[in-house]
Amino acid sequence: MNPSSLTIHEAAQALREKKISSLELTKDCLARIKKLEPKLNAYITVAEELALKQAKEADAVIAKGVPKSPLFGIPAALKDVFCTNGVRTTASSGVLKEFVPPYDATTVKKLKKAGMVLLGKTNTDEFTCGASTETSFFGTARNPWNTECTPGGSSGGSAAAVAADECIYALGTDTGGSIRQPAAYCGITGLKVTYGRVSRFGVISMASSLDTIGPIAKDCEDAALIMNEIAGRDANDSTTPDVPVPDYTATLGAKDLKGLKVGLPKEYFIKGMDSEVEASVRAAVSQLKKLGAAVKEISLPHSKYGLAVYYVLCPSEVSANMARYDGIRYGSKPAKEAKDLYEYYLNARGEGFGDEMKRRIMIGTYALSAGYYDAYYLKAQKVRTLVKGDFENAFKEVDVIVTPTTPDTAFKIGANSADPIKMYLEDIFTVSVNITGVPALALPCGISGKNMPIGMQVIGPQFAEPLLLKVGAVYQRATDWHKKKPKI
């Protein structure tokens, strides 16, 4: 078995028992990157020199004794929206193509303290706006299960890198499904955390009332180990509540799911969804039943409005966040010469932003402009209350809600790019979770006839990550979908 195919917990044990060094592990990941990147384009920047240096330093520490964190000396990848001191951070945008941040995001600081070896920065849709990585300034990433297909997005590079063993684990961001949809398409485990559970400081913002940061990993145990390092309040992010951080591995040892009440929302098993996806998710639900869970049908009546709420709130908040890219404080100087400041803004933004960003900035600016605010943004915020209320009511009856993560398996690159609304439909099963602010775990639960991964989503109430990881871990001990690897 190649070292790069290990999970965090397997690699940590091998490091502890001195069966492998961090340098060997890192070199194996780098070799894998060299071999596969021409096909996958999962990375925007590979920090080879830095990774080798960090691995050697980690080995020196390990030689002196056992480090505290199981993440110590383990090579990881970060979506290219996490600011990394001295390592280029582009957000896959022409606007930031040469940006080298002078500081680390809080999550990066925490992972460095835990002993992360940083392999590089992974591909994403521009400023995380997309469901396929096709809007990346650096070209699309590809799915390791079938390189004609998208790995999903926006955290598609992180998901492809984890699935193809180009790293041991990765971090991604999820604003409307950007961790879960790629996790489903690449056959791996991804956790969208409760809004505010993980600090967003130093992570390039997309839609500030929806953005979350979370692990993209090979199984639930790994996701829990990552959560143990990154969760918690941060003085630099005022949206992180002071809720105690549990040991996320504490619940994983459960033998079964006796007493667990699972809800299946009828609005998520829709006509027209892929029959293999439906069959796989229903089989997974049967498995949960076998493990002791009680299952009942529930209703989330405002589900069908989730996407429309999202596509008002998201572009509005995107347009506000993108205002800072004025070509003055960071980014590249526009090629066209300007006669005054106004023209300089037009040039910097017109040249720098890609098509989808321009579209969202335009929609958001329109929706927030005088005379339209009440009709769009305020209306969407009110419907948001109703969507959120659906989940609050459901969690009075059930402990977790299970749905498919996506209505189909990964689509072919190019299939959705002509029509923005078709691409937006990719988020149909994931956005309501962001609107509500609750956590959701995406995990593999099948393989299609065309050999593409299928995923299910387990949604819980605010701060119920330990419960979600328990359900996931018990399910993963009973099944082996998470162990399937693409042949690449």
Added chain:
Amino acid sequence: MPLASGYMLSRYFYLCSSNAKLSHVKLTKEQVQHVAKLARLGLSEAEIAKFQTQLSGILDYVEQLNEVNTDNVAPTAQVTGLTNVMREDKVLHSDKQGSLADPAALVACSPLPIEKNQIKVKNVF
């Protein structure tokens, strides 16, 4: 470009099915130009024409929110329940004090000329 799969279309119709009374928002070229000006976004003629159609399509799609009765429903702006998060207004100078970065390093991120730790921009008028 591959055509939309049957499944995609059925999903589309699922989403729009309840939306019988679409008002068909149609943005004029002048409206698109005005929004682009507000957003300080330089657009080509081709982009203006394209966005006129695409933005109208997206606005049409979100019109379905008008079907929902939101009388007496309070808006949700955020989901943490936190209010007035305060901290001391103190300047931090070194990493040990918890400063984010060296001010000179932050200013150096600019693509424009730097004078006395300030960024020199184009004239406003």
